[in-house]
Amino acid sequence: MIDLLPLFMIITLMLFLFSGYPVGFVLVGVTSLFSMIAIFADLMSVAKLQLFALRSYSMLAESLVFSAVVPLILMGVILARSGQIESFMSVISRAFRWLPGSLPITVLVVGILIAPSAGLIGAAVGTLTIATLPALLKQGYSPKVATSAVAAAGTLGIILPPAVMLFFLADLTELPIIETFTGVLYPAALIFGLYAVYFMINAKAVPADQIVYPVSESIAVSIVKVTGPIVVVGSVLVSIASGWVTPTQSGSIGAFAAFLLMVATRPVSLNLLKEICVETATIVAMVFLIIIAANAFTLVFRVLDGDQMVENFLIAMNLGAWGTLIFVLFVVFVLGFIIDWLEIVVISLPIFMPILVELDFSAHVGDPLLVKVWFATLFALVLQTSFVTPPFGFALFFLRGSAPPEVTMSDIYRGAVPIVFLQLIVLSLVLAVPWLATSIASSIN
Amino acid sequence: MLERAEKFIRFFGTAVACVLIPAQILTSLAYLTGRRIIQFSTTPLQELEWHLFFALVFLSFGAVLLADRHVRIDVFRDRMSPKTRSYIEIIGFVIALVPFSLALIYFGSALSWRAFQVGEGSRAALGLPYRWIIKAMMPLGGLFLLFAGMIITKRNINFILETRRTKAS
Numbered sequence: 261m262i263d264l265l266p267l268f269m270i271i272t273l274m275l276f277l278f279s280g281y282p283v284g285f286v287l288v289g290v291t292s293l294f295s296m297i298a299i300f301a302d303l304m305s306v307a308k309l310q311l312f313a314l315r316s317y318s319m320l321a322e323s324l325v326f327s328a329v330v331p332l333i334l335m336g337v338i339l340a341r342s343g344q345i346e347s348f349m350s351v352i353s354r355a356f357r358w359l360p361g362s363l364p365i366t367v368l369v370v371g372i373l374i375a376p377s378a379g380l381i382g383a384a385v386g387t388l389t390i391a392t393l394p395a396l397l398k399q400g401y402s403p404k405v406a407t408s409a410v411a412a413a414g415t416l417g418i419i420l421p422p423a424v425m426l427f428f429l430a431d432l433t434e435l436p437i438i439e440t441f442t443g444v445l446y447p448a449a450l451i452f453g454l455y456a457v458y459f460m461i462n463a464k465a466v467p468a469d470q471i472v473y474p475v476s477e478s479i480a481v482s483i484v485k486v487t488g489p490i491v492v493v494g495s496v497l498v499s500i501a502s503g504w505v506t507p508t509q510s511g512s513i514g515a516f517a518a519f520l521l522m523v524a525t526r527p528v529s530l531n532l533l534k535e536i537c538v539e540t541a542t543i544v545a546m547v548f549l550i551i552i553a554a555n556a557f558t559l560v561f562r563v564l565d566g567d568q569m570v571e572n573f574l575i576a577m578n579l580g581a582w583g584t585l586i587f588v589l590f591v592v593f594v595l596g597f598i599i600d601w602l603e604i605v606v607i608s609l610p611i612f613m614p615i616l617v618e619l620d621f622s623a624h625v626g627d628p629l630l631v632k633v634w635f636a637t638l639f640a641l642v643l644q645t646s647f648v649t650p651p652f653g654f655a656l657f658f659l660r661g662s663a664p665p666e667v668t669m670s671d672i673y674r675g676a677v678p679i680v681f682l683q684l685i686v687l688s689l690v691l692a693v694p695w696l697a698t699s700i701a702s703s704i705n
Numbered sequence: 706m707l708e709r710a711e712k713f714i715r716f717f718g719t720a721v722a723c724v725l726i727p728a729q730i731l732t733s734l735a736y737l738t739g740r741r742i743i744q745f746s747t748t749p750l751q752e753l754e755w756h757l758f759f760a761l762v763f764l765s766f767g768a769v770l771l772a773d774r775h776v777r778i779d780v781f782r783d784r785m786s787p788k789t790r791s792y793i794e795i796i797g798f799v800i801a802l803v804p805f806s807l808a809l810i811y812f813g814s815a816l817s818w819r820a821f822q823v824g825e826g827s828r829a830a831l832g833l834p835y836r837w838i839i840k841a842m843m844p845l846g847g848l849f850l851l852f853a854g855m856i857i858t859k860r861n862i863n864f865i866l867e868t869r870r871t872k873a874s
Contacts, residue, residue, distance in 0.1 A: 277778050278778060278780065278781050279781075279782075279793050279797070280777050280778060280779050280781060280782025280785065280790065280793060281777065281793055281794070281797035281801065282770075282775035282776060282777050282797075283775070283776045283777065283778060284775060284776070285775070285797055285801040285802050285805060286797070286801060288801050288802075288804065288805040288808075289797065289800045289801025289802075289804065289805075290801075292800075292801070292804040292805070292808070293800065309808070309812065310812055310815065312808055312812055313808070313809070313812030313813050313815070313816050313843060314812075314816065316843065317816060317840060317843065320755075320758070320759050320762060321755055321759055321839065322752075322755055323755065326758070327729070327754060327755045327758035330726060330729055330758055330761065331729070331730055331733065334726060334730065380776070382776075505737055508733050508754060508758075509733045509734070509736065509737045511733075512729075512730045512733035512734050512737070513734070513737075515730050516730060516734060533723075534719065534723055537719075537722040537723045537726045537727070538718070538719055538722045538723070540722065540726055541718070541721065541722030541725075541726060541761060541765045541768075541769075542722075542765070542768075542769050542772065542774045544761060544762060544765065545761075545762060545765035545766055545768075545769040545774075545775075546769060546774055546775050546776050548762040549766060549769075549775060550776060553805070599778060600776065602776075603776075657780075
């Protein structure tokens with residue numbers, strides 16, 4: 261019975277998560293419940309509890325990666341709150357109105373620009389839906405195609421550099437951030453290409469009389485509106501790729517650039533600045549509450565030999581290297597139905613990673629660093645797909661929640677199917693041809 | 706008393722956000738220009754950067770709880786009655802929020818106190834001294850969280866009592 265304590269811990273966690281009480285506190289609640297049991301059963305000393313504060317401190321303090329989350333989120337909040345997306349969309353959709361599917365493809369570009377810094381998938385998809393879905397519907401796209409575009413853009417953006425998610429994947433797989441960034445580039449480019457072709461085939465060109473946005477500005481202003489957000493997000497990527505600055509500094513460059521853009525293009529009130537800061541602090545606090553709580557959870561889970569239990573279980577299943585990898589990816593995929601990437605990444609990776617790194621993929625992929633890049637890319641792709649897979653896909657509910665009432669859940673489901681299909685094509689390609697994920701990383705090293 | 710505490714926590718949360726976030730960005734940028742262009746010693750700035758981040762995280766917990774913005778999984782919550790939700794909030798406070806806040810307060814203070822006693826500073830030669838200050842952000846954050854939790858719990862208890870009263874009458 262005592263051996264099964266970690267299993268009960270996971271089951272209790274799953275049950276309590278559905279109570280709807282904040283995830284971070286549920287994690288801590290379950291942890292304190294089981295540490296009491298462990299202390300009474302003499303499996304754990306009271307002194308071990310002190311590790312909680314010590315680990316929370318040492319994890320966040322002196323971390324070069326985690327402090328980068330603040331400026332990145334700030335950049336995303338500024339871009340979203342200052343109306344940059346709407347003006348970006350209006351200019352591009354006017355310029356390319358003759359091209360079939362131009363507006364959905366514009367939405368994809370917007371997703372690439374703002375979703376990486378939105379933090380959680382819920383925030384990314386919610387922001388995108390509010391900013392882009394009404395325009396898509398007004399221009400006469402069917403709800404199916406319109407929601408398809410938003411779901412595609414939000415989930416593509418959540419895995420692209422400088423995505424907040426990649427910072428946490430890098431931390432938990434013990435990879436340098438640059439290598440993690442490079443892994444998703446080719447797969448994401450492939451996905452983008454497939455989406456673009458899909459939207460060109462499935463969406464007609466918009467007749468001139470249906471153009472939503474009025475033409476009332478000079479070309480110079482239009483150019484600023486289009487290049488502004490690209491320069492802001494680009495500044496983060498270029499500075500981080502140059503190797504000159506730490507991730508936090510490159511995030512700060514991006515946040516500062518976004519701030520300059522906002523000041524240059526619109527009147528800025530003190531109240532707006534206050535709202536931007538409070539929103540940023542809110543997202544940061546909700547992300548790191550979960551990080552700290554999950555850290556406490558894994559601490560006790562390990563003390564109870566939970567990692568050993570999972571390893572024994574996987575060994576007993578005798579699936580081989582490929583079978584184990586697919587099994588783990590499948591578990592992550594199913595978890596993506598109900599919880600956001602953050603909870604999945606911080607709870608499941610500490611349990612699965614030690615087992616995965618033991619598997620021998622050297623013949624298929626190459627040296628251990630490249631194998632990790634491959635793993636991180638696979639995790640990112642699997643999470644992306646699980647968020648849009650009907651009927652549970654986590655992102656789909658956020659889409660519904662932020663969409664106008666005439667868009668039904670079945671529109672959203674029908675829109676999601678081709679997206680999932682295209683993503684699965686790329687996922688299997690990356691599984692079969694690891695080169696797609698590792699080629700840039702191997703040329704850097 | 707609790708109304709005042711609520712107002713204070715909200716105000717404090719806003720102040721923390723509006724001061725620490727711009728400060729962190731400016732510190733990063735100063736560190737960057739300092740290291741790359743003027744080349745003066747930047748160790749204190751580098752440490753200040755994560756000090757500000759660390760303080761922001763812990764001091765924001767309480768205000769975010771009051772604003773009800775902590776991440777929830779609401780697949781089933783959407784279908785629950787307001788009364789069931791109130792009960793869950795109260796139970797959650799007792800078995801999860803109180804232990805968490807107390808752990809932050811107790812173990813965090815112990816950590817900070819030890820740092821104070823041994824005069825712990827940065828390991829780097831030119832780094833910031835007085836590590837106990839930043840470590841004290843943990844118990845302080847825990848205290849705010851505990852108060853925020855008490856305010857919300859009181860609200861939920863009142864709500865349940867009220868629905869009972871209206872049913873009885």
